[in-house]
Amino acid sequence: MTLTRHDVEHIARLARLQIREDQLEPFAGSLSRIIDFVEQLGSAATDQVEPMAHPLQGMVQRLREDRVEASDQRDLFQQNAPETAAGLYLVPRVIE
Amino acid sequence: MTAAELGRALRRREVSSLELTDHFLARIEDSGTRLNAFVTVTAERAREDARRADAEIAAGQGGPLTGVPIAHKDIFCTAGILTTCSSRMLANFTSPYDATVVEKLTAAGTVLLGKTNMDEFAMGSSNETSYFGPVRNPWDESRVPGGSSGGSAAAVAAGLAPAATGTDTGGSIRQPAALTGLTGIKPTYxxxxxxxxxAFASSLDQAGVLARSAEDAALLLAAMSGFDPRDSTSVEQPVPDYHAGLEAPLAGLRIGVIREFFGEGLEAGTGAAVTGALDQFKRLGAEVVEVSLPALPLSVPTYYVVAPAECSSNLSRFDGIRFGYRCESPRDLYDLYTRSRGEGFGDEVKRRIMTGTYVLSAGYYDAYYLKAQKVRSLIAADFQRAFESVDLLFGPTAPTPAFGIGEKVDDPVTMYLNDIYTIGANLAGLPALSAPCGLVDGLPVGFQLIGPQFSESRLLSATHAYQRETDWHRRLPPAWA
Structure with a gap:
């Protein structure tokens, strides 16, 4: 197994994902199979190859002028928020 | 009837959009939970759209899609309507705005029947990862419809909607199209x-169409396409008239058969049906040659580094604060993040986020992510080389017909290999299409055409020529005919 329970706990912490105790072992197994599977990329000769980040080669990122376009839609957007008060998003106390 | 035929009947006033809409809404209702193709049915909105369309038609206005009902995959934001991505995370999310695709198809006069079920966040090849339960294949309800646009595929195949939108990150339009006997196109990135x-994987995601024919795909794709300043990767290029281009002659078209797609792993019946389609293309006057793309077999491992990496970044926005699921009584901010995400995401989404987090983490970035990006270059270069000598590439869409629900859920790698023939086009950003070409033990299989960037017209006209001579695209699942 490439990844251990401990590795899964560490990755889950980085990704801010709670993983139940009884799921650590199954995830270690399936993630190991995936990592073992992608290891075959090592067989490709890529010394002189440029990495490809997106498929539109030769195109440059379009920029726009920095001017206000969108209107204030705070109330509309906050209809989807789990908890708000006075137009603010509420979160648990961060500073004691 | 196809969407194009329905549009013509509407313009001849043989039927009203409201009658059509009621017909499809009744079929959706009768199908109940049998197929589980829809997450949300928008009956009221559909009838409003239909009345508006009927008024336009009565005034002699409107286009080929005016009054034609369609369904949207539940990945597209629809203003004032639930948009769940089939996840618990967004089970209560009502979008404040319309996606451009939705806006454009509404402007084209289509009627919105509802939002279709899908794999959670489009991560899956069988529609079994949906928070709302698996979708069933109308051709055999014990089997999967493919994924991730499985609800759209099942809805169109069962005649619950004339056509539907989908998205394709690694095959999520083409593979379900193949498994349900539809024509599905993923355009150029x-x-x-x-x-x-x-967003799932931003350098791979593209929207497209699941429909009953190349003609329908051409009509919907033309209405959806075009430059949008709100997407920084949207291309500023005019959209050709795909429908007018359908009649382009096929004679002399050079088709390259991808050698790597006809080896081990391709089920015999599927291989025979796909070869039969190739013979049909020869009879229609195409020149067929065999080509080799040696890096292509590495497309699945490349994808399973690149796509999870991008997904781990994209899905970090779901934090339980501004929108989406929030856990009960969080102790502190860390608890809020981890429990909201832990409870809001299903197992496959967690697996992809963790795979992506791992391949991007310090010490592994070069070995996995940078390496995969380089292999992606090799794959794109293979395609480019092939297109120096052929116009289109040809192969199967999926290695087997539809498999059983529950059959492949235990091993993610086995599931991932369903997309072995479709992922290459996403990595290189190429347009690709799947169309039905046979039945194996009563289950549909499809062929795939892949073209150079912005060759959608050629893909559609070649398929249209094939569909004029064959009737596989006219076959209906017996239980839903």
């Missing part, structure tokens, strides 16, 4: 705006 389409 950048052709259709991604604005309002919930």
């Amino acid at each position: 950048g052709r259709v705006s991604r604005y309002g389409m919930i």
